[in-house]
Amino acid sequence: METSLATKTRGGVPALRFRYLSPADVDELAGLWAALHERHRSTAPHLEDIITRVNADESWRRRRAQYLAWLNESETLAVVAERGGEAVGYAMVTVRENQQGSWDRGSRVAVVQTLAVHPDHTGTGVGSGLLEELRRQVGAMGILDLELTALATSSEDIRFFEQEGFRPFVTTMVSRIGGFGGHD
Template sequence: MATKPHQGVSDVLRFRYLGPHEIDELAGLWTAVHERHTAVAPHLEDVITSVDADEAWRRRRKQYLDWLADPNTLAVVAERAREPVGYAMVTIRESQQGSWDRGERVGVVQTLAVPEEHTATGVGSGLLEEVRRQLGELGIREIELSAVATSADDIRFLEQEGFRPFVTTMVCRISGVGAHD
């Protein structure tokens, strides 16, 4: 449990781990992520075809269920006063040995969801602290987390949390190929 000094009971951040049968609890929080991605990435409209929030959740829900088939996947919800205020979905993958020694396995934060009304309240930091603790207990020493390139606030937050740019992923549309082939 992460707490700040002098917080009241209703301000205490608590963590709960979800199984596949509880995944629908994340739908509303995912919608906030989808809306944020859409808002901070208008430059991608000619490259990536956006879908509505319901379709985005349908797709992400399926991906979450696939990931949760692996017992090492973490779905952790942050709650204040028993209300969900954010979550992290974390997978573990084998490290790709190359130019860097990253250990045998790497934690990948697939989603860090904190709705705008809960930003700057310790939710994101608390979730990352909990993820670090859990992954550290598994002997994992590195975490990957992607952010939309134009989301300066998210990037600044992640840098404050100790993350550093590593790989830049570029995307482009292949002309003549439909979006829904």
């Protein structure tokens, strides 16, 4: 399935086109994932023990396996944004049953597992275009909420997501286990 954004962006830049991937196409995402992995490494040095111990190749191997598993689920979306025939970003979205029934979030929630924009294309509407396409697709599925995570130290990303209408919901804290006594 392929769709295109109807309008052109500033300065006559070609319109974004969106293409949906199957499991057979997942390797197309490797380069964009490597760029995202490097961004995570540079944005979150305080998570060195979690992020930097895994090189880009190993990180892709792990993420690729996860993508393949997700793409075997019927409602998962893998969307590539292209401009002028070049892949400039992508999103991987899963759908889960709503586990938090005490809030009005509907019976299912769409989760943006990955939103990646090539570094040369940040600030050119790729992220916004991907989010618009995702909202259109998951809205058509009857889903009320789209959620995502951002590294706490990535103030640029957080600012972007807030401009796109996202609001803080929960905060996830991480602590490595070990080195705190009890084990000799």
